[in-house]
Amino acid sequence: GDYIWIEPTSRREFDVAIGARVVSAEGRRIQVRDDDENELWLTPERRIKAMHPTSVQGVEDMISLGDLHEAGILRNLLIRYNENLIYTYTGSILVAVNPYQILPIYTVEQIKLYRGKKIGELPPHIFAIGDSCYNNMKRFKQDQCIVISGESGAGKTESTKLILQYLAAISGKHSWIEQQILEANPILEAFGNAKTIRNDNSSRFGKYIDIHFSKEGTIEGARIEQYLLEKSRLVSQGGDERNYHIFYCMLSGLAREERQKLDLSDASNYNYLTGGGSITCEGRDDAREFADIRAAMKVLMFSDSEVWEILKLLAAILHMGNIKFKGKVVDHLDATEVPDMTALIRVAKFLGLEPRNLKEALTLKTLFAQGETVVSTLSHHQAMDVRDAFVKGIYGRLFIWIVSKVNAAIFKPHSQLRTSIGVLDIFGFENFKVNSFEQFCINYANENLQQFFVQHIFKLEQEEYNSENINWQHIEFVDNQDTLDMIAIKQLNIMALIDEESKFPKGTDQTMLLKLHKQQGWNKQYLKPKSDLNHSFGINHFAGVVFYDTRGFLEKNRDTFSADLLQLIHNTGNKFLQHLFIEDISMGSETRKRAPTLSAQFKKSLDALMKTLASCQPFFIRCIKPNEYKKPMLFDRELCCRQLRYSGMMETIRIRRAGYPIRHTFREFVERYRFLIHGCPPAHKVDCLAATAKICREVLGNSDYQLGHTKVFLKDAHDLFLEQERDRVLTRKITILQRCVRGWYYRRRYKKMRESAIIIQKYWRTWAQKRRYKDMRVGYMRLQALIRSRVVSHRFRHLRGHIVALQARCRGYLVRREYARRMWAACIIQAQVRGLIARRQYKRLKKRMEAAKLKEQEEQALRKQMNKKKAKEIAETQYRERMMLMEQEEAVRAQKERELMDQKRQLVHDVERRRDEPVDDSQLVEQMFDFLPDSASETQAPPSAFKDLPAPGRGSPSAEDLVSAIPHPTTEHDEDLSEYKFQKYAATYFQGNVTHQYSRKQLKQPLLNLQTQGDQL
Structure with a gap:
């Protein structure tokens, strides 16, 4: 039952001792079962060693291991991995082994469990690293960073998402910005991740997510930096690999109408998607992923028009890959033609170009020499290179625009002093059968991260021990500074030589390789192939030796874009495509020639990243890939040993055990x-x-x-x-x-x-006393009221007699005063009437006097003509006539006044009489409208209302006749109205089972008996 270490018999590089349990003993031999479940018989010649108790069951923190060697570390990880315990501490450094399966350890309960807990209080977990990072930021008011490193397929991207999820959950007040930060991941993964032979969701670009926090610890915003997108994957993929996820998601998730608008079909019909021989990815639902991507774009403020423009460009890229070229010879020069224009026309439609112009840009090349323009043909391979460069240029700039669009949504300008937590998810170390320029840049970035780890864990720590005069034992460690010096720091380094050769118009990959051999051949970190026919060079990286194929190095490093294609984009009708190339279009040709190379740009951005990391307090997460087959519960000891050794884990444990990290x-x-x-x-x-x-x-x-x-x-x-x-x-x-x-x-x-x-x-x-007082007061008041009522009654009767006497006197006074007033008014009226009569008599006498005076004047005038007697008779006669005429006029006037007075008296009398008479409205209406014709009558009878009018030709009727023709209302007789009830009326006239309320049902017959046919339904 004892546990032992069995030393390996072979001397391979990564063979280490393996743990075993003693099953039985027989003589000098013992039977054991090792960690791989193999049963062995060991003889005394086989070297064995007793296992420390800490290595038997495994420990959560490898600093406490008794067996401090690679075999002990490896067995500790194996034991925990077999129990689905994928996280292990090395001090504050977390080692995470990819389980290749979903484990129930990332729930909301787990987030709550690790919140506010320090490293070591609970079992190792990535949430503990996130919580410690967050609490250190709040405690020390210093920026923090989490560096996640490991090989491709080790689980770095998933670890990044878990860290972001945890920080968003514990940052206090939740807001829309947190959801936007989390939703950025599906978009970036769709456009920047792809399936490789090592990883089904491999990040083909690097990203640094800087999350900004307020003084209270609430997320205020974030910013994402992207590094070196692998654009060569767009046009060619390795065996059993795919293009970027977005293409397969788009083809699976688009609606049929949208696919028809974009002229799209299945993924198997596009050359750019079938280069690796794999169009599906196990465990991925591309249609569901596409729905998540579109939802995330809405959250991050992508408009519908922008999403559609993106889909159009992606469709154009797929159709571009289906453009076939056919070589031919024109004037003894290699030329190219497009035999089938279908795909080219589709590309031109989506890019807003003329098909003829697009064809010329893909098959012809314009050269500028000494102020003259020369157009030459392109060979078949050159045309394919131009097409592929066009695709890579469009997708690369589209990816940059998407990242900037995401940043525009989640980045908020600094309003006050705030701290941040940066999470670095960068491509892991890569070593394929054929490694190109992309792998060279990726591995250079990993060398920088390893140096950052070495400097922080080993160099700075030991320097601080020496400066503080701390007594401790110096730890030897592997330093990759020499490799970094050779690649990018010292003079005539590899990147400088590649840049120098890229700027020469006649520089080739072969001349570049010869320069590298000449300048770096002496360096022990540089490996030169044995054969001169080999187009590669090797570098001794911290994770092993990698040979790089130099074919295509300069072209990828130059990252040039054809001037013909740029002119084509300048004239396009697609404004979105023009916006992607706005910087290139505004840049002159000479400026484009002096533009920095891709390696120079990458080095500059990487230097800025390392400077940012150096200003932060770092936390490290080492991701380990357990096997190359992406299978759960399969632990490849040799693969894991290589990763642990190259990551410096052994030296890390030693320095963490011997040193003082706090x-x-x-x-x-x-x-x-x-x-x-x-x-x-x-x-x-x-x-x-x-x-x-x-x-x-x-x-x-x-x-x-x-x-x-x-x-x-x-x-x-x-x-x-x-x-x-x-x-x-x-x-x-x-x-x-x-x-x-x-x-x-x-x-x-x-x-x-x-x-x-x-x-x-x-x-x-x-309150009680007040209530009792009120009750007593009411009683007393009633008694007082009774007494007062009697006194008042007596006083009232006495006072009433006096008041009645006073009233009598007052009424007498008022009557006498009213009588006097009326007498005075009567006198006034009499005076006025007498005045009126006197004025009339005066006028009458005045007229008589005027007539008498006129008679005397006429008499005097006639005397001059005739004798006196005759003149007096004639004047007398005329005087009498005038007087008679005057009397007649007065009589007529008096008669009219009497008639007018009689009419007024009669009118007042009628009004007074009719005021008290009752009116029969129905009879009055019947009499007024009896002249209307009756439709039920066969012959139209004359209106009864006009029967009493005179017939035509007999003269016009007088006003008295018209008035007398209007019938007077008769007095209603007293009737018994008790019989007129609604129930009786409804029972008589309404249909059966119909209530008196309104009904939407159409009536078959009227409710009442209508005699007029026009009133019936």
Whole structure:
């Protein structure tokens, strides 16, 4: 039952000891079953070694391993992997083994469980790293970063998504920006990830997500930087590999109408999607993924028109790959033609181009020499290269635009001082059968990350130990600085030579390779092939030797774009496509020639990234790929041993065990942990060095810690213990404080309640007494009222007699005053009437006098003509005539006045009489409208209302006749109205089972008996 280590018999590079359990013993032989479940018989000649107890069951933190060698590390990971425990600590560094299956350890309950917990309190988990990073950012007010490294297929992308998910969940107040940050992943993965032979969701670009937090720890925004998209995958893929996910998702997820508009069919019909011989990916639902992508685009403020423009470009790329070229010879020069224009016409339609112009740009080349323009033909292979370059240019700029669009949605300008957490997900180390320029840049980036890890874990740590005069044992480690110097730092480095050769118009891949051999052949990190016919060179990377095929190096590094294609885009009707190339179009031809190469751009962006990481406090996650077959529960010992060795895990464990990863300045230490001992004042009132020594002595005892010149150096376990003790002490003191506060609170509450009860009692008694007083007062008031009523009654009767006498006198006075007023008014009226009569008589007498005077004047005038007697007779006669005429006029006027007065009296009399007479409305209406014809009558009878009118020709009727023709309303007789009830009326005239309420049902017959046919239905 004992466990032992069995030394390997072979001497291969990655063969290490394997663990085994003793099953039985027979003589000098023992039977064992090793970790691979193989049973072996061992003889005394076989080297074995007893296994430390910590290696038997496995440990959560590999620093505590007793067997500190590669075999012990490997077995610890194997034991935990077989139990689905994929996470293991190495101090604060997390080792994550890809399980290649979904484990139920990322639920909301797990997020809540690890929130606020320190590394080591709970089993290892990626959430613990995220929580420690978040708490350190809030605690130290310093930017943090999480560097996730490992080979392709080790699980870096999934780890990045889990970190983002955890940070979004614990960042306090949730907002729309958190959802937008999480939704950026599906879009970037669709356009930047693809299936490779090592990984079904391999990141073919690098990204650094910088998440910004407010002072309170709430997410305010984020920014994404992308690095080196692998554009060559668009036009060619390796065996059993796919193009980028977005193409397959688009073809599976588009609606039939949208596919018809884009002239799309199945993925198997496109050359760009079948180059690797695989159009499906196990475990991926492309249609569902496409729905998620479109939903994420809506969240990130992509408009419908922008999404459609993106789909049009993707469709154009697929149709571009189906353009077939046929070589021919024109004027003894190689030329190319397009035998089938179908695909080319579709591409031209989606790109807003003329088919003829697109064909010329793909098959012809324009050269500018000494101010002249020369057009030459392209060979079959050159035309294919131009087509592929066109595709890569469009997709590369589209990817950059998508990243900038995502940043526009999730990035918020700095409004105040804030901190950030950066998560780096960059392509892992790659070593394929054929490695090209992309693998060279990817592995260069991984060399930088390894150097960052080495510098942070080994170099800076040991330098700080020496500067602080810490007593410790120096650890030897593998430093890849020489490799970095050879690639990009020292003079005549590999990248400088590649750039130099790329700028020469006549530079070729072969001349570049010869320069590399000449300048770097002496370097031990540079490997030159044995044969001169081999177009490759090798580099001894930290993860192993990689040989790079130089064919296509310069073309990829130049990353040039044909001037003919650029002119084509300049004249396109597709504004979205023009916007993607706006910088290239605005740049002159000479400027484009001096533009930095792809390697120079990548080096510049990578240097900026390393500078950003250096300004942050880093956390490391080492992802391990357990096997090459992407199968769960399969652990390849040799593969894992190689990854652990090249990642420096052995040296990391040693330095973490021997070193002191936790360090604080004396002032910070005292300020944070002074509560752990009694009588320690604040840091500004005490000697911090002495106080730090006292705290460590009393709390940590004789454990392994050291005091430097300015800092105290602790183990990871010390930091965990101190934090736990601090939490315990603060919790105890806070409990006491809470107890005192609660006592004070409840005492104050009791006093308030007692005072309130007394006040309530007082007011209750007051209310009761007031109520009793009111009842008594009501009784007394009733008694008083009875007594007062009798007194008042007596006084009333006495006063009433006086008032009646007073009223009599007042009424008499008023009557006399009214009589006097009326007498005065009558006198006034009489005076006016007498005046009127007198004025009339005056006028009459005046007229008589005028007539008499006129008679005398006429008589005097006639005397001159005749004798006196005759003249007097004639004048007398005329006088009498005038007087008679005057009397007649007065008589007529008096008669008219009497008639007018009679009419007014009669009118007043009629009005008074008719005011009290009742009116029969129905009879009145019948009499008024009786002249209308009756449709039921066969012959139209004359209206009865006009029967009494005179016939035509007899003269016009007088007003009296018209008035007398209108019948007068008759007085209604008294009738018994009790018989006129609604129930009786409804029962008589309404249909059966029909209520009096409104019904939508059409009536078959009228409710009432209508005699007129026009009124019936």
